[in-house]
Amino acid sequence: MAVLIAGSAVRTCLGSGAETFEGLLRGACGVSPLRYGDPEKLNVAHGYHADLADEPFRAGRLLAECLAEAVAQSGVDTDTQRVAVLVGTGLRELSAVERLALTGESVPADRLDFADVVARALPGVTDVTTVVNACSAGGHVLALAQDLLELGECDAVVVAAADAMTRSMLAMIGRVAEEPTGRVRPFDRDRTGVLLGEGAAVLVVVPETWEGPSLGKVTATGLSCDAYHATAPDIEGIARAMSDAYTRAGRIPSDVDVVVAHATGTALNDPVECDALRKVVLGGGGNPLVTAVKGATGHTSGSAALVNVDVALRIFASGEVPAVTGLSEPLDEATGLRLVIGEAVTARPELVQVNAFGFGGVNAVTLLERA
Amino acid sequence: MSGRAGETRLLLTGWSLHLPGIEGFDGAPPEKAATVLGRKGLLYKEPSTRLALCAVHRALGWEPGQRATGSIETGTAVVACSNLGNVETVAKVTRAVEAEGGRAVSVLDAPNVSPNVVASTVALWFGFGGPNLMLCSGSTAGHAGLRMASLLLRSGRATRVVLVGAEPDDEIASILHDGPLRAGSACAILEPWRENAGRVVVDVGPGKPMPRCTVGPGGFDVKERWGDFYGAHGVVELALAAHLAVTEGEGRVGIGPRRPDGGPSVTVTEHSDEMGFR
Numbered sequence: 001m002a003v004l005i006a007g008s009a010v011r012t013c014l015g016s017g018a019e020t021f022e023g024l025l026r027g028a029c030g031v032s033p034l035r036y037g038d039p040e041k042l043n044v045a046h047g048y049h050a051d052l053a054d055e056p057f058r059a060g061r062l063l064a065e066c067l068a069e070a071v072a073q074s075g076v077d078t079d080t081q082r083v084a085v086l087v088g089t090g091l092r093e094l095s096a097v098e099r100l101a102l103t104g105e106s107v108p109a110d111r112l113d114f115a116d117v118v119a120r121a122l123p124g125v126t127d128v129t130t131v132v133n134a135c136s137a138g139g140h141v142l143a144l145a146q147d148l149l150e151l152g153e154c155d156a157v158v159v160a161a162a163d164a165m166t167r168s169m170l171a172m173i174g175r176v177a178e179e180p181t182g183r184v185r186p187f188d189r190d191r192t193g194v195l196l197g198e199g200a201a202v203l204v205v206v207p208e209t210w211e212g213p214s215l216g217k218v219t220a221t222g223l224s225c226d227a228y229h230a231t232a233p234d235i236e237g238i239a240r241a242m243s244d245a246y247t248r249a250g251r252i253p254s255d256v257d258v259v260v261a262h263a264t265g266t267a268l269n270d271p272v273e274c275d276a277l278r279k280v281v282l283g284g285g286g287n288p289l290v291t292a293v294k295g296a297t298g299h300t301s302g303s304a305a306l307v308n309v310d311v312a313l314r315i316f317a318s319g320e321v322p323a324v325t326g327l328s329e330p331l332d333e334a335t336g337l338r339l340v341i342g343e344a345v346t347a348r349p350e351l352v353q354v355n356a357f358g359f360g361g362v363n364a365v366t367l368l369e370r371a
Numbered sequence: 372m373s374g375r376a377g378e379t380r381l382l383l384t385g386w387s388l389h390l391p392g393i394e395g396f397d398g399a400p401p402e403k404a405a406t407v408l409g410r411k412g413l414l415y416k417e418p419s420t421r422l423a424l425c426a427v428h429r430a431l432g433w434e435p436g437q438r439a440t441g442s443i444e445t446g447t448a449v450v451a452c453s454n455l456g457n458v459e460t461v462a463k464v465t466r467a468v469e470a471e472g473g474r475a476v477s478v479l480d481a482p483n484v485s486p487n488v489v490a491s492t493v494a495l496w497f498g499f500g501g502p503n504l505m506l507c508s509g510s511t512a513g514h515a516g517l518r519m520a521s522l523l524l525r526s527g528r529a530t531r532v533v534l535v536g537a538e539p540d541d542e543i544a545s546i547l548h549d550g551p552l553r554a555g556s557a558c559a560i561l562e563p564w565r566e567n568a569g570r571v572v573v574d575v576g577p578g579k580p581m582p583r584c585t586v587g588p589g590g591f592d593v594k595e596r597w598g599d600f601y602g603a604h605g606v607v608e609l610a611l612a613a614h615l616a617v618t619e620g621e622g623r624v625g626i627g628p629r630r631p632d633g634g635p636s637v638t639v640t641e642h643s644d645e646m647g648f649r
Contacts, residue, residue, distance in 0.1 A: 041472040092486060092507060094461050100546065101462035102469060109454055109547040109601075110509050129515045132486045132505045140504065144519065147526040168464040168484040174473045175481070223528060225503035227443045227494045230482040237500065240445060359482055360491020362503050 001150045002249075004214035004371065007074030007204035009066040010310045012297040013048040013197055020307070021314040024296050024322035025344050031183045031195065031298065036095075037167045043174030046182060047165060048197030048298025056107075057093050060117040062200035063162035067121040071158060074204035075212050079124035081155040086144055087114040087130045088137030088161040090301035090358070095166050114162070122158070135262075136356035137161055138201065138305030139364025143221035145205045155206070162200035163301035170196065184299065185326035186263035186292040187270050187334050194264045197298025201306035216313045217369040219351070220248035226361025232268050233357050238276040241363035245353070246284075249367045253284030256367070257349030258321055260308040262357045263292030264299050265326070273355065274333035281353070282336055289347060291340045295326030305356035305364060312352040316370040321345045378576035379521050383639065384531075385560035386571075386610040387429035389422060393555070393597050398425055401539070401554070409436035412496070415479040419456035420492045422556035423537035427493055430533070430558035430610075439498040448501035448529035450520045451490035452512040452536040454602035455544035455552070457483050462543045489537060501529040506602075512536070513605015514627075517559075517637065521575055524563045532561045536603030553598030557610040571613050574638040582625030582638055586612045589628060612639035 010017035013030030023030070030048045039045040052058050067085075071078060092114075096107045110116065113130035133140045138161035145157035173194060174180070181193040205218065222244025226237030246252055259281065262273055281288060293304075293311055300307055315321055323340045330339055354366040389398030399406050401418035407425045416424070428437075460483040467475045482488045487505035494503050502523055506512045513536045520532040537556035538544070545552050564572065584590055586608045593600070593607055600607050612624040616639045626637040 037468075041468050043473050090485065090487075094458070094486070097458045097461045097543065097547065098465040100543065101465045106546050106549075108549060109544075112454065112547070113507050113509060115509060128508070129506065129519070130508045131519075132507045133503070134485050134487045134491075140502070143502075143528075144522060147522050147528070151522070151525055166461070166484070167468060168461045171464055171468045171473045171476050172478070172481045172484055175476050175478050223502040224445070225449070225491065225494045225500055227498050227500045230488075230491065230495065240500065358487070359485040360487050360494070360503065362487065362491060 002208055002217045002219045003146050003149050003205050004208060004210050005203050005216050005218065005313065006076060006206045006210060006212055006214050007070040008215055008310050008313060009069035010201045010307055011050055011062045011066055012199045012300060012307060013050055014297060017310045020297065021311060024293065025320055027323060027325050029183055029296055029325050036165055037170055042170045043177060043180055044170045045180040046195055048195060050198035056096060058164035058198065059093055059162040060114055063114060063160060064117050064121045066200045066202035067118065067160060070202035070204050071122060076156045076204050078122045083125050083156045083158060084127040084148060084154045085118050085125050085158040085160060086141035088141040088302045089132055090134050090137055090163050091166045091169060092132055095164060098167050133362050134358030134360055135301050135304055136358035136362050136364040137302035139221055139356035139366055140223065142218065142366060143223050143364060146218055146221060149205065149207050157205045159203040159205050161303035161306045163303050164198045165196045183326055184265040184294045186265045186295050186324050187330050187339060188327045189329040189331045191265045194266050195298045197300040199297060199300030199303040199307055201303045201310055203306060203309065214371040216316055216371050219367040219369050220245050221364055221366040222248060224363045228361055231359055233272045234361060235272055235276045237361050238357060238363050239280045241365040242280045245365040245367050251351065251367060253281045253286035255351045256281060256286045256288045256353045258315060258352045259288045259290045260312050260352060260354045261290055261292040262355040263294055265294060270331060271333040274337060278336055287338060289321050289340055289345060290337050291321055292324045295324055305354060308354045309366060309368065312354055312368050315349060315352060319346055319348055321347050378574050380564040381521055381524060381573045382562045382564050383559055383571040383573050383613055384562050385430040385432065386613040387426050387558045388607065388610045388614065389426040389429055389557065390555040407435055409438060417457060417460055417483055418539040419453050419537045420489050422554065423451060423489050423493055423535045424496055426537065426556035426558040427497060427533055427535050430560050443498045443500035445500040446530035447499040448523045448532045449490050449493045449499050450504045450506065450516045450532055450534045451493060452506045452516040452602050452606055453489050453538055454507045454509060454512060455538055455547060456489045457486050458547060459541040459543045460484060493535060499533060510601055510604060512602040516606060517575060517609060520561050524561060534559045534561060534606055536606030538601045538603040548601060551598060553600050555600050556603060557607040559606060559609045570642050571617060572640045572642055582623045583621050584615060585625040587627045616641045
């Protein structure tokens with residue numbers, strides 16, 4: 001059973017969901033000098049920062065704004081209806097642990113997850129679960145939300161995701177880069193690696209019987225784990241997630257009109273994602289437009305999947321598929337893929353695929369239809 | 372899959388309690404995990420990850436040192452519960468960068484700065500290719516884990532779920548927890564309920580008749596007797612209930628304080644007691 005999206009709110013370095021999409025259409029890039037940590041020590045000089053002060057618990061701050069906005073938009077009443085909240089994240093509020101390590105300033109362990117943030121933003125909700133699933137966390141919680149609704153356990157599910165930067169993850173990005181990356185260039189031959197972005201996104205998901213306005217339909221999300229390598233993605237695991245999505249949706253690859261790719265701009269992700277798209281989607285008779293977001297927003301980690309879902313909803317609404325910011329010369333593995341380069345393309349897609357892959361080989365592939 | 376009205380019923384086909392230093396359930400401490408898991412592949416594995424691997428290894432009934440062979444099990448999901456599993460590594464890496472710069476950090480720690488390392492390492496070590504979830508929901512993470520495991524089974528996303536909880540007791544974890552932590556791990560292997568097919572039944576939700584004994588306040592209080600396993604607590608309780616139901620012959624064991632309205636609760640029942648089947 002498909003489920004509907006009754007509300008959606010986003011925060012990225014480019015602003016709200018509408019501002020982010022408008023930025024994508026004009027090819028904006030939200031990169032700026034790194035605001036946290038020492039660029040020399042980290043070997044990371046840039047990031048895609050949201051409009052926040054250098055304050056603790058930045059992920060929760062972004063999340064709270066999105067929770068209020070998405071729930072208000074949806075019309076769901078969290079006081080009287082059975083509403084669960086699933087929060088996906090890659091790095092929680094681990095920057096508080098880093099502050100403890102450097103200054104001795106401690107925080108209660110329960111501030112590392114988002115139950116308190118949700119309780120303050122949505123006082124009527126008591127059912128909050130934090131799912132820490134790296135860079136595909138948003139896709140995973142969307143899948144679980146659909147399951148909860150299909151099994152009749154909730155009237156609505158608030159599907160949330162948020163991430164800010166941590167110094168320890170920045171250090172790992174810097175450790176594997178030959179020299180500091182200037183910007184994220186998804187699928188580009190001359191890509192130099194990933195940069196982190198700050199972001200949050202919240203969807204309000206309701207059953208298909210919902211009578212209010214909706215922004216789009218989630219047909220299915222496929223899940224898999226590579227069980228292959230701690231950090232390197234695997235084509236077989238990714239292909240299983242895609243196949244799972246098609247099977248659950250009752251659709252085939254040739255139905256897919258647009259792919260919003262994961263596309264981190266890294267040597268590990270981009271060639272494998274291209275290979276998987278060519279094998280499964282093109283090999284299955286599909287020939288979709290392929291776009292990606294992280295060149296404009298950076299890698300928003302656990303919130304990346306839901307940011308991409310919001311972009312997909314706006315593609316349905318606008319009929320415009322944005323180009324991949326930062327892409328000029330595609331890598332060899334992209335041969336045959338219809339990457340959107342340079343200018344946005346006008347289209348009227350019926351089915352959009354959103355890819356999300358994370359550390360540890362955790363994969364989530366979502367299929368969306370227009371409402 | 373539903374049992375009685377308002378209740379979800381699952382099969383529990385394996386369990387373990389891997390609790391270093393606790394009589395009856397003693398397990399190898401993280402630094403001696405090789406005695407359970409074998410020597411290869413433990414470099415750069417954190418204490419919580421080692422504890423989780425040991426718990427799963429024991430729940431599967433494997434011999435010491437036995438390793439996974441064959442193809443990936445795509446029907447087996449992993450749900451791991453741990454709040455503080457990687458905080459010491461995050462602190463260590465942060466301090467190293469501050470003191471010596473990023474070049475002093477090992478890339479082998481890259482997976483460890485992402486908190487889902489516990490869940491994904493279990494999948495990688497044992498070859499479990501189904502959905503993989505890492506829950507960090509405070510002291511109720513284990514209970515959320517059981518709910519998510521049930522969801523994965525009933526939605527058809529998995530035919531088997533390895534539910535594992537593990538928590539360390541390192542310095543950073545203890546500071547954050549603001550009180551003594553007990554390092555330990557536990558595992559419960561869950562499958563969809565079917566007639567006459569397994570040893571132990573897990574009922575999630577209000578169940579009758581009342582259990583013969585209870586794990587939790589008013590019964591065997593894990594926190595009071597053994598210490599606080601924090602994010603792993605709920606899985607420790609579930610595995611202990613299975614032990615009491617089957618090994619200790621209690622038959623029906625409740626988990627958590629039973630509310631006057633009858634739920635929610637978890638009841639673990641030896642299958643033979645429930646079904647007249649042995």
